[in-house]
Amino acid sequence: MYNFEYQKASSAADAAAKIKAAGEDGKLMAGGMTLIPTLKQRLAQPSALVDLGGAKDLAGIKVEGNAVVIGAMTTHAAVAASKDVQGKIKALAGLAANIGDRQVRHRGTIGGSIANNDPAADYPAAVLALGATIVTNQRKIAADDFFKGMFETALQPGEIITAVSFPVPEKAGYVKFPNPASRYAVVGVFVAKTGGGVRVGVTGAGNSGVFRAHKMEEALSKDFSAKAIEGMHPPADAMNADIHASAEYRAHLVGVMAKRAIAAAG
């Protein structure tokens, strides 16, 4: 780890001020579950680290109308344990309960996960499929406009996610095929049925990050059943490939996980 200046923000506004003052080599840290290992391996060299851990206004879960609003600094463990999330969007609580390991779930946060947009992270699939809104200290961003390919988002320098607002669906299910080593998603599919139709968010698989499976969405909007998408999967040439899973296998798994997500949605 290289040396850096550590600053702890007391609120979202304080964090915004601190990160602005830190200049372009400053870095925001949420749970640090990706950032800290990166620092330890000397793969990043920020001049200053602004820790959001003390920003009380960024954490917490509340139900607002027909939406569950989760503060950016809410840990995965808190989302998993939340009665509100379990009651309104059970699939989201289940997703959070299966991220990483116990230690990661107690440190890692939803805001950190989404801002990092790791192509194998779980949350982006849910954010896309549920049509969530990402709330920042400057604006509101629709999920479809937020993710911009692997590790890229619509966030501007200095912009801080404050919360994610998830509309409550009629039904939703998430199933992932974990990487046997890292337990990140090789393929993760989140299926959500709302009054406006069905949305399918796929993480882990695509070679340009999280994506929506539009053909499946069309089929499922007509008939929300596993049978409706039997044999359907995205083209292999749009898939990622590594030593754990070929593009063909990933494409196949998207179909299998989608069917299982529908079954899980009930």
Place this chain on the structure above:
Amino acid sequence: MAPNDVGSTGIGAAVRRREDFRFLTGRGTYTDDINRPNQTHAVLLRSPHAHAEIVAIDAKAAKASPGVVAVFTGEDFKAINGLPCGWLVHGKNNTPMVEPKHPILADGRVRHVGDPVAVVIAETKDQARDAAEKIAVTYKELPAIVDMKAALKGGGTPVHDAAATNLCFDWELGDKAATDAAFAKAAHVTKLDLVNNRLVPNAMEPRAAIGDFDRATGEYTLYTTSQNPHVIRLLMGAFVLGIPEHKLRVVAPDVGGGFGSKIYHYAEEAIVTWAAKQVGRPVKWTSERSEAFMSDAHGRDHVTHVELALDKDGKFLGMRCETLANMGAYLSTFAPCIPTYLHGTLLAGNYATPAIYTNVKAVFTNTVPVDAYRGAGRPEATFQIERLIDKAARELKTDPAELRRKNYIKPDQFPYQTPVALVYDIGNYDATLDQVLKLSDAAGYAQRKAASKAKGKLRGRGIASYIEACGIAPSNVVGSLGARAGLYEAATVRVNPTGNVVVFTGSHSHGQGHETTFAQVVSDMLGIPMEQVEISHGDTNRVPFGMGTYGSRSLAVGGTAIVKSLEKIIAKSKKIAAHMLEAAEADIEFKDGKFTVAGTDKSKTFGEIALAAYVPHKYPLETVEPGLDETSFYDPKNFTFPAGCYVCEVEIDPETGVVEVQSFSAADDFGRIVNPMIVEGQVHGGLVQGIGQALLETCVYDKDGQLQTGSYMDYTMPRAGDVPSFKVAHSVTACTHNPLGVKGCGEAGAIGAPPTVINAIVDALSEYGVTHIDMPATPNRIWKAIQDAKAARH
């Protein structure tokens, strides 16, 4: 408990491991826990390339970096010998292996990713890291040699100039003509190509080393994570740095697992020891996990073609095996002996196959050196034999268990001379087969298969036998086969004046539980409670010259050395007791910690004898020396041959290819067992590693020699959830040539499990026509095998 009641701590008692208290409560002292006054820290700069010439190294900026004490490069080690290889294999026509220098720091060329290029020694580890980044190395990249078959074709720059086609040796064993004749008359021949995947050992504790030099005495001390400190003292002292043994102390304190990877003498040990004198301060190096992936010796990595000849009744007539064995970029300490004398000689397995021939070509590649890893050669042999037999059974539509039974060496055939050099002393393979069939509920299998099918899952059942050769010996024989060391073990039993005992053993313990098992042997033989026994190991200044811990040898060889010393203690004690009790020595009986004059109630306790030995007032000083302290060196007459039979049932999800191990049953014959709980733990650990190899673990290099599995993000270690609760049973045929009748148990699970699991998977997939799957049988591989088999049918 009465003072001399050792029923609860003697041989056969499931005593809890006494070392676990310190390990489980964080009180162990590992090498990294040791800090010497005024210590400096070393960081190695390692090659990012698999194969490259070093054109120039500019260390000026590094030397000027804050906190830097010294920077050394290959230039500084030019006059120092390389790391020695402990085994010289002769190939066909008595051609010696190619044995290139293994420099401490790269000498003009780097040969694998992770090859050390320079070392920075600084006040802190972070300062050393900062400085290492400032060393400018100019490389001229060369094409990497990764694939063994391509390597043997030559072309391009070989890994070593002395081996133009990258061939280290071309070795054979067995009667080729007799084997070819067996195949000529065979009614059926089964052929199989297979790969034994490369593994990264991944001991929980990464390697570490501290070098210290005392200017006053001229003595060097090396603290290191070693399974065999005396071997390191000899190799590094005599062959690398030229430090005489009396000026070099090697200490291996608590060591957190080795699995073979901590047998070898590594460059870092020589670097810190040498540098400690150069900089005049202690030098400490601790490996990081990512460093371990590219610098600890790897295991396995064979590519093999095997064939089995059978007669019309299914009797084995002959077997032949062609193997390419990856040596990596340099010869690690015992590398050449693994695919030869620990693999070729095991190819008879449990079977009375009359003719066997094997040819092993060892190949240099631009990868991390490969050496022994839990099982070492024997898992490779077992995998070949047991996969081949299973394939034969499937082709002949016969029960794989009964085909094995038909060809087993039968109990009345021992001692049994195999066609590949070994003489098995004893065994009963039918017994372990019967035991495992019962343990695994063979009768209920059809019902379980139907239940799996009803859930949409494919169920498979696999069986495999194994034999292991442990306690590699005797020294004169292995010496004639190329070993450059003896293979005995040493033990001193020191009885203190008040009757407590310290055993100094060369058998280092790094997870095996020796401190408990050895103490039980002492408790049993001397009739004293285990609490009065301490086991000391790991410090060359305390223990006699011993060869250390590897190859499941510790109880059979190290334990026997202890027994020999205990026998001397008892014999001497009888002389003392005879004098004290005024009786003839022949009339003294020793039982339950008491020396008694036969037929009388006159007796002395062991403690009284010990006190007399050190306070020799009423003592036979004319004939018996004072003191009670005996040393023995034990060189075994033969290997020991643990054997067993395993059954595994798997369930496969045909949609995803995911395998779940539903049950695993192990029936082993380890000879006599001292601590059944420790043995069961060793079996569990071995099975998890074997299942890990079969399903999860593999070390992958890309075509440029870059390590693709350089961390736990990509290298899949087995976890508790990946394995079922094991069913374990034992049968006993006592080893015929050591006094305890013990054989060894440490590697069995890792040897027997891989073919058992793969046989079960192939059984499950057989309905698609799949006949083989390589390890690790990952979901992607299984899914692909199903797709390919389906496509082939259409």
